Amino acid sequence: MTQHTVLNATHRALGAKMVDFGGWDMPLNYGSQIEEHHAVRRDAGMFDVSHMTVVDLTGANVRAFLRRLLANSVDKLKVSGKALYSCMLNADGGVIDDLIVYYLTEDFFRVVVNAATRDKDLAWIVAQAQPFGVAVKERADLAMIAVQGPNARAKVLGLLSPEARAKAEKLGKFVACDGDGLFIARTGYTGEDGFEIMVPEAQAIAFWNRLKDAGVAPAGLGARDTLRLEAGMNLYGQDMDETVTPYEAGLAWTVALDEGRGFTGRPVLEREKAEGPKRVMVGLVMDEKGVLRHGQKVLTARGEGEILSGTFSPTLGKAIAFARVPAGDPGAVRVDIRGREVPVRIVKYPFVRDGKPCEGV
């Protein structure tokens, strides 16, 4: 049974091409994926991300629970509204999902996990929360709209009441606040500034339409994917899964081996860190014409690897990718495209940040 967000009919009325995404009927594009991509890089675009799973965690021991659940340390969260990106690991150090956790009060944290992993995530969280006496409540009553781009914040702020605007205007990056019945977070998945806004379902269509009237371009999942890959952000299920540790997924920066914190998967990560991971994730750029795609074979001096996420980068005008390859000096790297070995360059990612190509890309 395909699920619909509250904005489904709105997308269809805008002429969206709809696709199945993790069991949800979602807009792929509203005409041109590339134009939507550029709208976000140059001005402001919006995405319906209501399919993502919002979970409220409440109880006296929430922080203690999250210390165990997450590979990143919630002790970095000291100010109400502050957000943290983290992986949630199984006992083997494999990634169950990646998520954002918001600290609201000592007995109330909010977590946003992926749509396609909803059922297993909820089952895992509920089971792990039980000994801590933490209540787990999915917030299916909230829609979510991501407004992203250099002009995104200004366009959102223009729609808020003076009181809400005063709070939202002051938000630092990766911080959220309440206002006008909305949950407004200065976060995103595009490499641009902007907000991700949770809005009660009953108000979501009106809010979407007000954003549209303010000149925010509707953008589909297609543009969301090219934007996040240019921004060097992982996609769960493609760049990592339960067979991969954060170290093998370029997510070492999200692992906190802080003193005395026993999180699930930690012993495996400590061993891997001491020995060095066997596989590493790298960014690739192809200067020749063509497109890098998921599943293509990557040939290195250390052996074969594989393209995880690959696409044509509308900002760079060439193909970019994440690949997982054997650790060590890879030598001259090539990708097998329909039997042809095409040279590629390993680069540091992000590929694009704040509308511009990064150095060395």
Added chain:
Amino acid sequence: MSEIPGDLKFQKSHEWARVESDGTVTVGISDHAQSLLGDLVYVELPGVGDRVQAGNACAVVESVKAASDVYAPVSGEVVAVNEALSDKPETINEDAYGEGWIFVVKMENKDDLAELLDPDAYAELIEGEEH
């Protein structure tokens, strides 16, 4: 959806073929196919002089979303390719039945044409896909 020109023949796999006055056959992909693929970003052309076989893959069109094989509607020798597509693959999105042609074949056997759909039959086929 733009009007399908009446002088075209189609394969079920969404290629079009047009018999030119000199008997060669120009090949492209249908407007419906380009709209399914979305923004095209790369076209891998066959080589001039290659022999293509009806029903076999001989070119590739890639959109941001996916790579898709182009199957030859007729057998024969490739006598021209649309080099302009290398720099402007989006031409196929803009004008699938005109400037977006992909290659020209010197047909070996006219009977190949009998296997192809006329515009009405093709329109019916894509109508059926959409419902």
